[in-house]
Amino acid sequence: MISSDTNKSKIPGRKEVEWTGKCYGYIRIAPKSQANDGPSLDEQTKMITAQSQLSKLKIIRIFSDDGISGLTMDDRPSLVELLKTAERGDTVMVFALDRLTKTSDDAITIIYNFLTRGCRIYMIEEKFDSSNKSCRSVLEFIETLARLKVGTIPSQVKIALSSNQEKKHSIGRPPYGWKLANGPGSDLVEVPEEQEIRTRIRNLREGTGVGVDANDGKELSYDAIAKVFVKEGIPPPRKSKEWHPAAIRRCYLQETPVWDRGVNSKPK
Numbered sequence: 345m346i347s348s349d350t351n352k353s354k355i356p357g358r359k360e361v362e363w364t365g366k367c368y369g370y371i372r373i374a375p376k377s378q379a380n381d382g383p384s385l386d387e388q389t390k391m392i393t394a395q396s397q398l399s400k401l402k403i404i405r406i407f408s409d410d411g412i413s414g415l416t417m418d419d420r421p422s423l424v425e426l427l428k429t430a431e432r433g434d435t436v437m438v439f440a441l442d443r444l445t446k447t448s449d450d451a452i453t454i455i456y457n458f459l460t461r462g463c464r465i466y467m468i469e470e471k472f473d474s475s476n477k478s479c480r481s482v483l484e485f486i487e488t489l490a491r492l493k494v495g496t497i498p499s500q501v502k503i504a505l506s507s508n509q510e511k512k513h514s515i516g517r518p519p520y521g522w523k524l525a526n527g528p529g530s531d532l533v534e535v536p537e538e539q540e541i542r543t544r545i546r547n548l549r550e551g552t553g554v555g556v557d558a559n560d561g562k563e564l565s566y567d568a569i570a571k572v573f574v575k576e577g578i579p580p581p582r583k584s585k586e587w588h589p590a591a592i593r594r595c596y597l598q599e600t601p602v603w604d605r606g607v608n609s610k611p612k
Contacts (some may be wrong), residue, residue: 360461364433365476367396369406371427374413386412388439395468401435414446417453417590424588427454428567431463440469444582453590461544461567461589520595541578545596547570566592 371388383391389406396403407422407429417423423444430436436458438444445451458465458474465474472479518524521538525531547553549565563570566589573580573587580587581595 352602358467361464362433363435363464364431365400365402366433367401367403367435367437368426368430369396369403369444370408370436370438371406372409372412372414372420372422372423375411383439384441386442391439391468392437395466396435396437399466401437404434405429414442414444416447417450417588418443419585421585423454424586427457427588427590428570430461430463430568433464435464435466437468438465441467441472457566457590457593460593461565520591541573541593545592548572549592549596565589566596 369389369392371385371392372383373385373388385408392406393403407426409420412420426436441451444454455465459523466472472482520530520541521535522532523535525533544553544557547557548559548569549562549566551559551561553559569592570587570589573592578587581591584591
C-alpha cells in the first residue's frame with residue numbers, strides 16, 4: 345500500500361522528495377484486433393480510483409490511450425502528456441506495467457524518466473511502490489539498465505563507422521544528429537540543423553546558453569527543454585510526433601561525439 349503521509353522519503357541517488365498527495369492515473373487498451381488485452385478502460389479506472397482512495401491520494405486526472413498498442417511510445421498522446429504533466433512529489437498510478445508499455449526498453453525509459461523527476465510510481469497488479477524501501481534494489485537496477493541503454497546507440501554508431509571502413513556498409517539507424525549520406529551502404533554524415541539542436545540541449549541543460557537560450561544561467565529540466573522545443577515548433581527526432589523529456593535526455597547524454605569514444609575516423 346502507498347503511504348499516505350507527506351514525510352520526506354529518499355529514492356536512491358536523488359535528493360529527498362516530499363510527496364504532494366496528488367495522483368495521476370494512466371490507462372490503456374490495445375486495438376480491438378488484439379483480443380484479451382487485459383481489463384477495460386472502465387475497469388482500470390475503477391481500480392486506480394479505489395487504490396488512490398485507500399491510500400488517501402487525490403486523483404488530479406486519469407490519462408487514457410484508447411485502442412493504442414503498448415509496443416511503442418509513438419502515437420500515444422496521453423502518455424506523452426502524462427510525462428510532461430507529472431511533477432516532483434506526484435504519484436503516477438497504473439493498473440499494471442503492461443499498461444505503460446509492453447517492451448523492456450520503453451519500460452526502462454518511462455520509469456527512469458519519472459524517477460529522475462522525483463515522481464512516485466505505483467503499479468497495482470505488481471504491488472510495486474517506488475517509494476517503498478523494499479523496491480530500492482529494483483530502482484537501482486533500472487538506473488543501471490537506463491545508463492546501459494543510453495550507451496547502446498553510440499556503440500551502434502561505432503560499429504557502423506568501423507563497418508564503413510572495413511566492409512563499406514552501415515549497421516543500425518543513425519542517432520539524432522547524423523544520417524546516411526547516400527542511403528544504405530554509405531558513410532555517416534552530420535546533419536547541421538540537428539547538431540545545432542544537440543548543442544542547444546546541452547546549453548539549456550547546463551545553463552550555458554547565450555542569446556534566447558541564456559535563461560539567466562538557470563539549468564532547465566528535460567521536461568522544460570521539451571516544452572521550449574514544442575513551443576518553437578522544432579521538428580522532433582525521426583518517427584516522433586513531438587519532443588518529449590525522454591528524447592531530450594537521450595540527446596543530452598549522447599552529446600559527446602562518437603569519434604571521441606574510440607572510433608579512429610570521424611564522420612564526414
